[in-house]
Amino acid sequence: MRTFYPTIPASLALALVGTQAFAHAQLEKSTPAIGGTVASASEIRLEFSEGVEPRFSKVSGGAVPLGAAKTEPSNQAVLIVPITKALAAGAYTVRWQAVSVDTHHTQGTFEFTVKP
Numbered sequence: 001m002r003t004f005y006p007t008i009p010a011s012l013a014l015a016l017v018g019t020q021a022f023a024h025a026q027l028e029k030s031t032p033a034i035g036g037t038v039a040s041a042s043e044i045r046l047e048f049s050e051g052v053e054p055r056f057s058k059v060s061g062g063a064v065p066l067g068a069a070k071t072e073p074s075n076q077a078v079l080i081v082p083i084t085k086a087l088a089a090g091a092y093t094v095r096w097q098a099v100s101v102d103t104h105h106t107q108g109t110f111e112f113t114v115k116p
Helices: 004-021
Strands: 027-031 043-048 058-060 070-072 075-082 090-099 105-114
Touching: 027 090, 027 105, 043 090
Parallel strands: none
Antiparallel strands: 027 043, 043 075, 058 090, 070 075, 090 105
């Protein structure tokens, strides 16, 4: 029975490390699609693996004029950012930073193209 007690803290530590490794909002899909080409776009829609906090999440598009980020009412894992002005033909880079509902931070970039 004495050797059993040291294994309990070790088991708990491994369980917590495993849980933290998966507790980040990872980008799963975007509209416009990552690397995709579109005729036009009225919003940037980012779909994450878990819910995000729109107040602390940021999306920037360089020359793309963007409105305030909000989550989809029925799904906190979808962040929607309106594009406030028509986009000219060309390539655009989107930079995003997401804070999940459990306060973990992730970030990334992707590109899409608006065809002429």
